[in-house]
Amino acid sequence: MDTFECREGLTLCRGRMKYPFDQAGRGWRARSARAGERAPSFRSISSGCDRVRHLRDDLVAGYQGRTVEDVFCGREVACPSGRCYVLESRSPITDDLDDRDPNRAAAAILADLTLVPGIGEATQQRLQRLGYRTVADLVRHPLYRRDAARLLDSVAGRDTRGLVEWIGRRHRRSDPLLLEASRFHAPETLVFLDIETLGLSARPIVLIGLARVEGGEIAVRQYLLRSLDEEEAALTAALPDLEAEGAALVTFNGRAFDLPFIRERLACYGIRADLAAPHFDALLFARRRWKGPVPACRLSTLETEVLGVEREDDLPGRMVPEFYNLYRRTGNPGPLVPVVEHNRQDLISLVRLFALLRGDGGR
Structure with a gap:
């Protein structure tokens, strides 16, 4: 059967039309x-x-x-x-x-110290007063450096799957940080x-x-x-x-x-x-x-x-x-x-x- 293409890319058969x-x-x-x-x-x-x-x-x-x-x-x-x-x-x-913006995604994730196990809101505020502003800063903290380094590696490697699971374990599945991760x-x-x-x-x-x-x-x-x-x-x-x-x-x-x-x-x-x-x-x-x-x-x-x-x-x-x-x-x-x-x-x-x-x- 003869066919041809219409402007929307829909295939029409001569003698009968296939309806989109x-x-x-x-x-x-x-x-x-x-x-x-x-x-x-x-x-x-x-x-x-x-x-x-x-x-x-x-x-x-x-x-x-x-x-x-x-x-x-x-x-x-x-x-x-x-x-x-x-x-x-x-x-x-x-x-x-919005277009891909990995830098914005990385900055938003690394600004949240509570993503590191053992850190809650009160501890985050205390650490920030001590000069630990981002997860990258925590790499030099004796207690949190190991988990901070793991999270930092995931962000640097653009491991969205790992980051989604990480954020989901620490926050609700509706947390805006997960949307930020989609910017990778x-x-x-x-x-x-x-x-x-x-x-x-x-x-x-x-x-x-x-x-x-x-x-x-x-x-x-x-x-x-x-x-x-x-x-x-x-x-x-x-x-x-x-x-x-x-x-x-x-x-x-x-x-x-x-x-x-x-x-x-x-x-x-x-x-x-x-x-x-x-x-x-x-x-x-x-x-x-x-x-x-x-x-x-x-x-x-x-x-x-x-x-x-x-x-x-x-x-x-x-x-x-x-x-x-x-x-x-x-x-x-x-x-x-x-x-x-x-x-x-x-x-x-x-x-x-x-x-x-x-x-x-x-x-």
Whole structure:
């Protein structure tokens, strides 16, 4: 089949168009409007079973007889464990991430004497009065010099992974120093991760979403399972990004959910992976930064209250299993449209939130 490239880099097939995510959603709403019906908003899903049934029926009717490849603009990727389907898109970034600034990161970390074991706030004040202003000064202290030297070596070696663990042992995981440590990484080395699953544990991952900042844009790559048999291939295909040398991982609640879930699924297939990249969980920083002014630190709430974003159509994450299972039962790709778009928007908002957090140091 002949193909050509459109200006957004989306592949179009002659004689039929493969819809990117937002086009698929708009197409579905337009069909409802032409039929004289009000296109239901995904935001209304939680308001009642009738609306859920209406949404299901409309999606199935709108995409009857079509395939995943018909609807989504993607490509098939082959790896030793099988094949999977990859969707790629780009969006402008409206909140620029601060550039790499290792000197600022080093200065902030070394100014905190309480990072050295045995030093609390009172001891820090006493040591500062004695002339020990930074961790580097403590290298000549008879009691603290060994740990101070170890911390100094980690900072000098730009060992972000070690520093994240060190700071996490001495302070809360939401401490602004952890955001400062992220400044050892250029924006292009940050990998943003969000997954969609069929449940809370011991269930397959059905969508792995990754995003990176490239050339002033947010480049999103999504590994969508056309069948559950593709999970192993999707995990294998995503690993190079998750384990890229010099990369750091950014998630929203990833310490509690995304990373443990991925490790569990990798173990299920016997796939060996380190997943040892430095990890910055934006949820923890967001709670520290906006817990008072914002009623709840859910990503959707932060979108509205902090980013000023109102999703026109959104599928709540808790509905992903139901919609994916509907696709599995019917083979109709319609229910996947809001699943893919929900994940893509989550990644875009995560990038923007982390840009704001890093910009003001999370304070």
